[in-house]
Amino acid sequence: xxxxxxxxxxxxxxxxxxxxxxxxxxxxxxxxxxxxxxxxxxxxxxxxxxxxxxxxxxxxxxxxxxxxxxxxxxxxxxxxxxxxxxxxxxxxxxxxxxxxxxxxxxxxxxxxxxxxxxxxxxxxxxxxxxxxxxxxxxxxxxxxxxxxxxxxxxxxxxxxxxxxxxxxxxxxxxxxxxxxxxxxxxxxxxxxxxxxxxxxxxxxxxxxxxxxxxxxxxxxxxxxxxxxxxxxxxxxxxxxxxxxxxxxxxxxxxxxxxxxxxxxx
Amino acid sequence: xxxxxxxxxxxxxxxxxxxxxxxxxxxxxxxxxxxxxxxxxxxxxxxxxxxxxxxxxxxxxxxxxxxxxxxxxxxxxxxxxxxxxxxxxxxxxxxxxxxxxxxxxxxxxxxxxxxxxxxxxxxxxxxxxxxxxxxxxxxxxxxxxxxxxxxxxxxxxxxxxxxxxxxxxxxxxxxxxxxxxxxxxxxxxxxxxxxxxxxxxxxxxxxxxxxxxxxxxxxxxxxxxxxxxxxxxxxxxxxxxxxxxxxxxxxxxxxxxxxxxxxxxxxxxxxxxxxxxxxxxxxxxxxxxxxxxxxxxxxxxxxxxxxxxxxxxxxxxxxxxxxxxxxxxxxxxxxxxxxxxxxxxxxxxxxxxxxxxxxxxxxxxxxxxxxxxxxxxxxxxxxxxxxxxxxxxxxx
Numbered sequence: 001x002x003x004x005x006x007x008x009x010x011x012x013x014x015x016x017x018x019x020x021x022x023x024x025x026x027x028x029x030x031x032x033x034x035x036x037x038x039x040x041x042x043x044x045x046x047x048x049x050x051x052x053x054x055x056x057x058x059x060x061x062x063x064x065x066x067x068x069x070x071x072x073x074x075x076x077x078x079x080x081x082x083x084x085x086x087x088x089x090x091x092x093x094x095x096x097x098x099x100x101x102x103x104x105x106x107x108x109x110x111x112x113x114x115x116x117x118x119x120x121x122x123x124x125x126x127x128x129x130x131x132x133x134x135x136x137x138x139x140x141x142x143x144x145x146x147x148x149x150x151x152x153x154x155x156x157x158x159x160x161x162x163x164x165x166x167x168x169x170x171x172x173x174x175x176x177x178x179x180x181x182x183x184x185x186x187x188x189x190x191x192x193x194x195x196x197x198x199x200x201x202x203x204x205x206x207x208x209x210x211x212x213x214x215x216x217x218x219x220x221x222x223x224x225x226x227x228x229x230x231x232x233x234x235x236x237x238x239x240x241x242x243x244x245x246x247x248x249x250x251x252x253x254x255x256x257x258x259x260x261x262x263x264x265x
Numbered sequence: 266x267x268x269x270x271x272x273x274x275x276x277x278x279x280x281x282x283x284x285x286x287x288x289x290x291x292x293x294x295x296x297x298x299x300x301x302x303x304x305x306x307x308x309x310x311x312x313x314x315x316x317x318x319x320x321x322x323x324x325x326x327x328x329x330x331x332x333x334x335x336x337x338x339x340x341x342x343x344x345x346x347x348x349x350x351x352x353x354x355x356x357x358x359x360x361x362x363x364x365x366x367x368x369x370x371x372x373x374x375x376x377x378x379x380x381x382x383x384x385x386x387x388x389x390x391x392x393x394x395x396x397x398x399x400x401x402x403x404x405x406x407x408x409x410x411x412x413x414x415x416x417x418x419x420x421x422x423x424x425x426x427x428x429x430x431x432x433x434x435x436x437x438x439x440x441x442x443x444x445x446x447x448x449x450x451x452x453x454x455x456x457x458x459x460x461x462x463x464x465x466x467x468x469x470x471x472x473x474x475x476x477x478x479x480x481x482x483x484x485x486x487x488x489x490x491x492x493x494x495x496x497x498x499x500x501x502x503x504x505x506x507x508x509x510x511x512x513x514x515x516x517x518x519x520x521x522x523x524x525x526x527x528x529x530x531x532x533x534x535x536x537x538x539x540x541x542x543x544x545x546x547x548x549x550x551x552x553x554x555x556x557x558x559x560x561x562x563x564x565x566x567x568x569x570x571x572x573x574x575x576x577x578x579x580x581x582x583x584x585x586x587x588x589x590x591x592x593x594x595x596x597x598x599x600x601x602x603x604x605x606x607x608x609x610x611x612x613x614x615x616x617x618x619x620x621x622x623x624x625x626x627x628x629x630x631x632x633x634x635x636x637x638x639x640x641x642x643x644x645x646x647x648x649x650x651x652x653x654x655x656x657x658x659x660x661x
Contacts, residue, residue, distance in 0.1 A: 026330065027330050028327075028330030028331040029330070029331070029334045029335075032338050033334050033338065035338070096330070134322075135322055135326075136322075139321070139322035139323050139326070140323065140326075141323070142321050142322065142323025142324065143322075143323035143324075143326045143327060144323075145323065146324050146326075146327045146346070146347070146348070149346045195326070218329070219317065219322070219325045219326075219329060220325075220326060220329050220330065244289055244290065245290075245329060245333055246329035246330065246333070247329070247333060247334050250333070250334055250337040251288075251333075251337065
């Protein structure tokens with residue numbers, strides 16, 4: 001089971017601490033995005049990094065479109081990994097969509113998780129009458145179009161012809177070597193699950209002690225969304241970081257580390 | 266030889282858009298080409314706009330989730346396709362290459378980005394996609410035609426099989442008939458020549474007593490002849506029954522089987538096929554003949570449907586005068602019975618100018634029915650439809 005999971009989620013374990021810090025990347029990237037953060041915790045924590053199935057160097061063949069048709073599929077993976085590695089009192093650090101994946105996991109198995117640190121979470125991206133998520137359905141459709149044309153700069157409908165060319169494996173190698181390049185078909189499916197999902201009701205069920213980290217300007221998860229998340233979790237704290245963009249752990253790693261450390265004291 | 270390169274001029278006339286942004290994304294310088302591509306003035310962009318301001322919301326999601334992290338992690342990124350929105354609102358498809366410039370301590374100073382106009386390439390790509398779509402459609406059409414052809418072939422080979430079976434039946438019958446003729450000629454010759462002789466005697470003789478005796482002999486010979494004939498008829502009856510096995514036939518089951526065989530034809534023709542066999546749900550009848558009769562009647566109705574209306578085909582059973590009738594009604598092309606009626610059930614007779622017409626089915630239907638006992642009648646009106654009534658047999 002453990003070996004299967006290691007291959008499936010490209011699990012890597014670092015650090016020498018006794019406590020466990022479990023990092024889960026968000027949509028579009030992989031475990032590389034934690035590289036500015038993890039060195040600052042590796043002495044006090046055992047650090048577990050994974051790639052969500054379908055992202056990074058996870059096992060693409062494990063991407064079952066039915067299982068991952070909702071975030072629950074990924075949440076079950078998190079639980080299975082904790083069980084297989086016998087992790088306890090986990091501090092889980094989750095970016096973007098993974099904040100909701102971690103929420104689902106912690107609602108299902110609250111005893112596994114001691115703390116939850118969310119970075120740029122959003123339970124719902126699309127606006128409705130009484131909720132501001134930041135996007136309309138049209139915007140998400142446009143994103144899917146952008147995804148479609150960002151595989152070698154060509155529309156994905158053309159790309160299979162290129163990628164199936166067995167005489168030129170260097171094309172595939174080139175993609176593998178670069179960061180945040182995922183299988184386009186899976187990326188599109190994951191984008192749909194991520195950006196069309198609605199996890200607002202799950203926040204209320206969460207009992208884990210939670211920190212919400214939020215850039216002061218983030219088009220993906222605005223301050224309003226951060227406040228909504230904070231207001232709907234019974235036991236949470238919101239910290240706004242003096243940086244912009246959706247990845248404060250990349251654009252302002254020091255601030256992010258400081259906020260995490262303050263919270264974990 | 267030394268060239269005196271004016272780098273400012275070089276920068277401005279550089280054949281692609283170029284801009285430099287601060288770590289927070291604000292554009293702090295750009296070349297003329299970038300401004301021309303986006304139709305903004307220098308004052309509107311420098312110190313005011315960010316990279317993401319040129320993107321739609323969908324593009325921004327991609328920028329934040331993929332482009333920015335990848336650039337942060339590897340220091341540069343190449344060949345990312347974005348749609349930039351020009352000042353007037355139109356879309357400029359571009360490829361973007363970006364690189365982060367850092368000082369010796371690794372602090373991020375600014376980001377250089379080059380954008381390449383790929384409007385022509387996008388158009389070309391659209392063309393390719395359109396062609397690909399057309400090719401896919403064509404291929405799908407071919408697959409459909411192929412499927413149709415295959416199902417027709419299946420139908421024809423099924424009919425061929427039935428013809429073969431029927432042929433065998435005819436051959437059997439022929440053999441029986443010729444042996445009947447043989448037996449008849451042998452068994453009948455003797456009493457007939459006896460009769461001839463007795464007739465001659467009778468004519469020649471004048472004695473009334475003798476005549477009466479001769480006539481009683483004629484009577485005996487006739488009786489014997491009659492017996493022989495009865496035997497012969499009985500023997501042929503038994504022989505005839507040998508190769509016709511009567512099975513328990515449930516109309517619903519057999520009709521359902523027929524629908525499966527003609528599935529594709531029914532789908533293609535969009536014919537509405539209904540049935541109601543509750544008046545006589547079952548019959549004792551040769552299985553193969555029943556299959557063949559249903560198949561031929563239904564495929565005929567489909568084939569000779571009128572193309573200007575939805576084909577409605579209904580099969581049902583009735584009991585009239587203790588006989589089970591199988592009735593097939595359609596609203597198809599119909600048949601001019603006055604003109605073609607006498608040809609209707611002949612082999613190789615067709616009465617539609619239809620490319621599919623072979624004239625096999627009805628011939629088989631009639632002959633098979635007669636072999637198993639029964640008859641067929643037809644009512645039809647040109648362009649109104651046709652009703653076949655098949656009297657299957659006397660009900661026990």
